[in-house]
Amino acid sequence: MKFTVLTLFPELIEGAMNTSICGRAISKGVLELKTCDIRDYTENKNRRVDDYPYGGGAGMLMQAQPVYDAYAAMAAESLASGKKPRTVFLTPAGKVFDQAKAEELAKEDEIIFLCGHYEGIDERVIEEIVTDEISIGDYVLTGGELASLVVMDAVARMVPGVLGNETSAGTESFTDGLLEYPQYTRPDEWHGKKVPEVLLSGHHANIEKWRKEQSLQRTRERRPDLLEKFSDQ
Numbered sequence: 001m002k003f004t005v006l007t008l009f010p011e012l013i014e015g016a017m018n019t020s021i022c023g024r025a026i027s028k029g030v031l032e033l034k035t036c037d038i039r040d041y042t043e044n045k046n047r048r049v050d051d052y053p054y055g056g057g058a059g060m061l062m063q064a065q066p067v068y069d070a071y072a073a074m075a076a077e078s079l080a081s082g083k084k085p086r087t088v089f090l091t092p093a094g095k096v097f098d099q100a101k102a103e104e105l106a107k108e109d110e111i112i113f114l115c116g117h118y119e120g121i122d123e124r125v126i127e128e129i130v131t132d133e134i135s136i137g138d139y140v141l142t143g144g145e146l147a148s149l150v151v152m153d154a155v156a157r158m159v160p161g162v163l164g165n166e167t168s169a170g171t172e173s174f175t176d177g178l179l180e181y182p183q184y185t186r187p188d189e190w191h192g193k194k195v196p197e198v199l200l201s202g203h204h205a206n207i208e209k210w211r212k213e214q215s216l217q218r219t220r221e222r223r224p225d226l227l228e229k230f231s232d233q
């Protein structure tokens with residue numbers, strides 16, 4: 001899987017992605033990361049990439065030209081071979097990201113991420129290059145970078161070879177539509193709190209039953225909306 005990120009803050013993307021599990025996957029060659037500083041493509045003599053919105057209003061917009069030229073440079077190979085690469089624009093106006101979207105995107109060979117700043121990006125370049133507009137939730141960030149990192153992390157862990165043996169993509173929250181059950185490690189008593197007896201019993205069927213009940217109870221209490229979604233299936 002190749003991720004290409006168009007951004008004004010490439011060092012933020014590189015720093016986060018070259019850490020932990022994604023960093024190891026990049027070192028192994030299972031993931032490839034390329035960042036592109038949109039500012040390198042501006043034709044403005046003062047290296048500006050933003051301007052005032054037509055019709056007035058607060059804030060500045062990123063202009064179409066530097067964004068398009070950065071995209072054209074990064075997508076050149078794909079476009080030459082007749083393919084338009086999957087291009088994700090991170091925006092609070094996008095469709096809300098979920099596990100199903102992560103799994104869908106993980107099937108691609110290459111994804112380009114476009115991170116906006118200021119009040120947004122000229123709509124004409126979005127129309128021309130973007131295939132998917134994604135939000136990571138109902139709150140506003142200062143830019144698309146952190147959102148792109150969230151999406152890349154969730155997609156990366158679904159790519160075969162990214163997770164080592166110590167973790168599996170199968171058993172965490174959302175893979176079966178329920179929240180994860182509580183977990184415990186040594187010691188078996190800490191601050192006067194004991195690990196639930198069933199987990200020490202070695203009785204695998206009882207353990208599985210307990211975990212399923214805990215998952216259901218947590219989901220009922222914390223995310224009843226998920227239970228409705230789950231029962232529709």
Ligand code: 6GU
Pocket residue numbers: 089090091092134135136137138139140141142143144147148
């Ligand atoms: Cl994708 N971008 C920004 N700027 N804010 C957000 C977001 C994205 N998703 C939620 N809030």
